[in-house]
Amino acid sequence: MNLQAVKILFLKDLFLSRRQLFAYFAAGLASSALTTIPNPTVSFVGFLLMITVAIASGIHLIGTLMLSESTDQTRLFVMSMPISLLDYSVGKIAVILTTYLIPWSAMFASSAILTFVLPTSKHGSFAVLPAIFLFLLCAFLIQLVTAVVSESVGWTISVMVGCNVGLNVFFMQLFASPEISAAAKSDSVSWPPVLIQLLTVELLIAAGALVTAFIAQTRKRDLV
Numbered sequence: 001m002n003l004q005a006v007k008i009l010f011l012k013d014l015f016l017s018r019r020q021l022f023a024y025f026a027a028g029l030a031s032s033a034l035t036t037i038p039n040p041t042v043s044f045v046g047f048l049l050m051i052t053v054a055i056a057s058g059i060h061l062i063g064t065l066m067l068s069e070s071t072d073q074t075r076l077f078v079m080s081m082p083i084s085l086l087d088y089s090v091g092k093i094a095v096i097l098t099t100y101l102i103p104w105s106a107m108f109a110s111s112a113i114l115t116f117v118l119p120t121s122k123h124g125s126f127a128v129l130p131a132i133f134l135f136l137l138c139a140f141l142i143q144l145v146t147a148v149v150s151e152s153v154g155w156t157i158s159v160m161v162g163c164n165v166g167l168n169v170f171f172m173q174l175f176a177s178p179e180i181s182a183a184a185k186s187d188s189v190s191w192p193p194v195l196i197q198l199l200t201v202e203l204l205i206a207a208g209a210l211v212t213a214f215i216a217q218t219r220k221r222d223l224v
Contacts, residue, residue: 025102033046059143108129
């Protein structure tokens with residue numbers, strides 16, 4: 001693998017997506033701040049906006065950095081350079097994952113810090129934050145796998161819709177659990193067994209989806 005070529009491809013896509021990345025980063029922090037407002041309505045709107053930013057950034061970055069290259073001839077130009085399929089695959093998946101994780105990490109970190117800083121917050125609610133954000137990461141990676149395998153905007157959007165429906169079901173089941181609900185309302189952070197199991201499953205799904213995306217990309221015979 002040519003690390004210099006991977007670096008160039010990575011920086012090229014990172015530069016091209018800098019405006020979208022900044023916009024999602026700023027929107028993520030702003031929506032995270034809204035969730036701290038004492039007003040329940042404003043706080044709930046902030047939470048919805050934060051989830052929306054996480055979903056929109058994922059599908060936008062996948063569409064801009066991957067799917068569009070098969071329709072606007074950009075990939076044909078890139079593959080005409082002295083780079084291998086492995087170089088292209090590593091650089092492409094790495095930059096898509098990085099550009100998503102920047103706003104994702106900012107929202108996660110901001111929410112976690114505010115949970116402990118604000119006097120009105122229940123510290124126990126920190127326990128459910130990893131489960132929520134890992135679900136969003138899993139949904140993004142599943143959409144990435146779909147985009148890599150199908151190279152279809154339609155299929156990727158269909159999977160996104162399915163993930164969004166699944167998110168609503170996830171929230172309903174998450175807070176319907178007496179153990180998780182009690183932990184979220186506690187003044188101290190606790191990790192009930194059911195929450196540990198959920199986090200383990202989410203981590204396995206995320207790792208499996210990322211590996212699948214990379215394998216599917218590197219096994220392609222024709223990228224142009």
